Amino acid sequence: MKKISDYAAEAEMALRALKLSEKEPASLYGPVDYALSSGGKRLRPGLVMMSAESFGSEKALDASRNAAAGIEMFHNFTLLHDDVMDHSEMRRGRESVWKKWDATTAILSGDTMLTLATQLVSKVEDDKLRSVLDTFNHMALEVYEGQRLDLDFENADSVNSDIYIEMIRKKTGALLGAAGAIGAIIAGAPEKDVAAMATFGEMLGIAFQIQDDWLDTYGDSSTFGKPIGGDILNDKKTFLLVKAMEADAGTVDALKVTMKELKGEAKIKAVTRIYEKLNLNEVTRQAVSFYTKQALKALKGTSLSEEKREPFRLLVDKLTGRKK
Amino acid sequence: MKKISDYAAEAEMALRALKLSEKEPASLYGPVDYALSSGGKRLRPGLVMMSAESFGSEKALDASRNAAAGIEMFHNFTLLHDDVMDHSEMRRGRESVWKKWDATTAILSGDTMLTLATQLVSKVEDDKLRSVLDTFNHMALEVYEGQRLDLDFENADSVNSDIYIEMIRKKTGALLGAAGAIGAIIAGAPEKDVAAMATFGEMLGIAFQIQDDWLDTYGDSSTFGKPIGGDILNDKKTFLLVKAMEADAGTVDALKVTMKELKGEAKIKAVTRIYEKLNLNEVTRQAVSFYTKQALKALKGTSLSEEKREPFRLLVDKLTGRKK
Numbered sequence: 001m002k003k004i005s006d007y008a009a010e011a012e013m014a015l016r017a018l019k020l021s022e023k024e025p026a027s028l029y030g031p032v033d034y035a036l037s038s039g040g041k042r043l044r045p046g047l048v049m050m051s052a053e054s055f056g057s058e059k060a061l062d063a064s065r066n067a068a069a070g071i072e073m074f075h076n077f078t079l080l081h082d083d084v085m086d087h088s089e090m091r092r093g094r095e096s097v098w099k100k101w102d103a104t105t106a107i108l109s110g111d112t113m114l115t116l117a118t119q120l121v122s123k124v125e126d127d128k129l130r131s132v133l134d135t136f137n138h139m140a141l142e143v144y145e146g147q148r149l150d151l152d153f154e155n156a157d158s159v160n161s162d163i164y165i166e167m168i169r170k171k172t173g174a175l176l177g178a179a180g181a182i183g184a185i186i187a188g189a190p191e192k193d194v195a196a197m198a199t200f201g202e203m204l205g206i207a208f209q210i211q212d213d214w215l216d217t218y219g220d221s222s223t224f225g226k227p228i229g230g231d232i233l234n235d236k237k238t239f240l241l242v243k244a245m246e247a248d249a250g251t252v253d254a255l256k257v258t259m260k261e262l263k264g265e266a267k268i269k270a271v272t273r274i275y276e277k278l279n280l281n282e283v284t285r286q287a288v289s290f291y292t293k294q295a296l297k298a299l300k301g302t303s304l305s306e307e308k309r310e311p312f313r314l315l316v317d318k319l320t321g322r323k324k
Numbered sequence: 325m326k327k328i329s330d331y332a333a334e335a336e337m338a339l340r341a342l343k344l345s346e347k348e349p350a351s352l353y354g355p356v357d358y359a360l361s362s363g364g365k366r367l368r369p370g371l372v373m374m375s376a377e378s379f380g381s382e383k384a385l386d387a388s389r390n391a392a393a394g395i396e397m398f399h400n401f402t403l404l405h406d407d408v409m410d411h412s413e414m415r416r417g418r419e420s421v422w423k424k425w426d427a428t429t430a431i432l433s434g435d436t437m438l439t440l441a442t443q444l445v446s447k448v449e450d451d452k453l454r455s456v457l458d459t460f461n462h463m464a465l466e467v468y469e470g471q472r473l474d475l476d477f478e479n480a481d482s483v484n485s486d487i488y489i490e491m492i493r494k495k496t497g498a499l500l501g502a503a504g505a506i507g508a509i510i511a512g513a514p515e516k517d518v519a520a521m522a523t524f525g526e527m528l529g530i531a532f533q534i535q536d537d538w539l540d541t542y543g544d545s546s547t548f549g550k551p552i553g554g555d556i557l558n559d560k561k562t563f564l565l566v567k568a569m570e571a572d573a574g575t576v577d578a579l580k581v582t583m584k585e586l587k588g589e590a591k592i593k594a595v596t597r598i599y600e601k602l603n604l605n606e607v608t609r610q611a612v613s614f615y616t617k618q619a620l621k622a623l624k625g626t627s628l629s630e631e632k633r634e635p636f637r638l639l640v641d642k643l644t645g646r647k648k
Contacts, residue, residue, distance in 0.1 A: 028472040081435060085428040104409040104475065107431060108468055111405060114438055115464040122457055129453060133446055140439040144432055148352040151428060 375507025
């Protein structure tokens, strides 16, 4: 059985086939090549190809290579622009594009990546073009809306967990949903399967993001890859913090004072103690479990055989059961 | 006879029909609405519609409304991002988006406009979609390449006029070319007419940009709308400066010293004197005339009757014979 890692490796080859390092002017395409050659797990384009082959055949897999590359190109375009917005100096262990060059380069080469992505996903048969393109553009708008909501959250006094879920559905879920859906469209799958794969990806994205929030507080720093508690130190509006802010007024006041007065390890410990009091470790795991089940339910609703559903189930395990 | 201003007025209505002010989240779409409601001559979307009706009929005109709005949306997307790159605080007499909000907003709402533009130009009949989309995406890449070359010019020691022409062909010509071509595609015009309209727009764009450079030195400040000599004061690499830099070594040295040592009115006068010595007033007018003729030649090569070519000729006059 082929796994997501096999498809991810094929997606990597599709990206290399673009030969971005040869395109002129190098001042425009060089940063695109730099961003795309810095690794990344290629799960999103892998999902496009896995979906295409699962709903179709080897022919559908071949037909999905460019669209898969386009989905990864889109993802990396958002990273270039997000890094400018967030002033993030590092990305995948290397300097981010704006840091290595400048903000102008990150903006303009990012724009270039969005158009290249649109070109790549458009390289499908004529009778699939409208559907693939509509799915792609709709997804793109959801990603921007999610990013905007995320930015607005940081300045908002209160955020409720329903809006938080809607934000991560758009910011993280929409792209995974489009990846699954576009693969199915290319394979000629019926509308019902396409819609189910969109839901599968969206729910998986939500589960993944909540799990990521959980790991930042409850993970093991040696396997998580970054220090535990970073989100708490940065007052980041995670699922845990948003849930905590929905508690009784006394707890919320205590939490606000703690966040404002304390620093460093003391802050991490005190906030975590409040999370414990609210049973948020358990509440958060349950939320991950809920959205994971939603993803699996959508998967089961497709016309895929149990055998063909297996690599998708393994992808779910990989993204939501992971320790790092 | 309908003129470009009539089509521009129809394009304005197509933009208003988008009701951008009602879209949520307002923090994302509000700046899009702000940018698009600040006026602008709407010549590019007007050209889409004029081309569609001229090669087709009223039905083609109707079918081109969304694509026209998409072309204007794309143009304004580039302005949002260019203003961030150039730190331009004003745009059409109002604060630019990054100045009114922040760079993050200009980047993210700009990205949104690029996707909205792609959606809008895709609202054509299925049998036109591939052709319109390919034309649009190819144009977009040329615009980015042109902007990149323009940025690189500012840091280059020497720039030759061939590269300069290539830069403005991409930065200014490509969008006008795509506007003319997309209108023709929507009207179902033959390939030959589509290609001719692309050339028409490109050549018109080059002529327009060189004329703009000329006006900055030789125009009448009362009708030009901004002070004469701004480009000279800013050492902007205009057609005139690029041409002057191709003169004999003695003149180039004198020009460099003049640009470096002098300021204000004295600098404008001294540089203009060197331009006069090189006969650049005349050389530049001839270049405008050359590219204008190329545009008219392309127009004549279409299957349009002389009567139907008339509004396009008037557009050429408007853009290249203008005093402001």
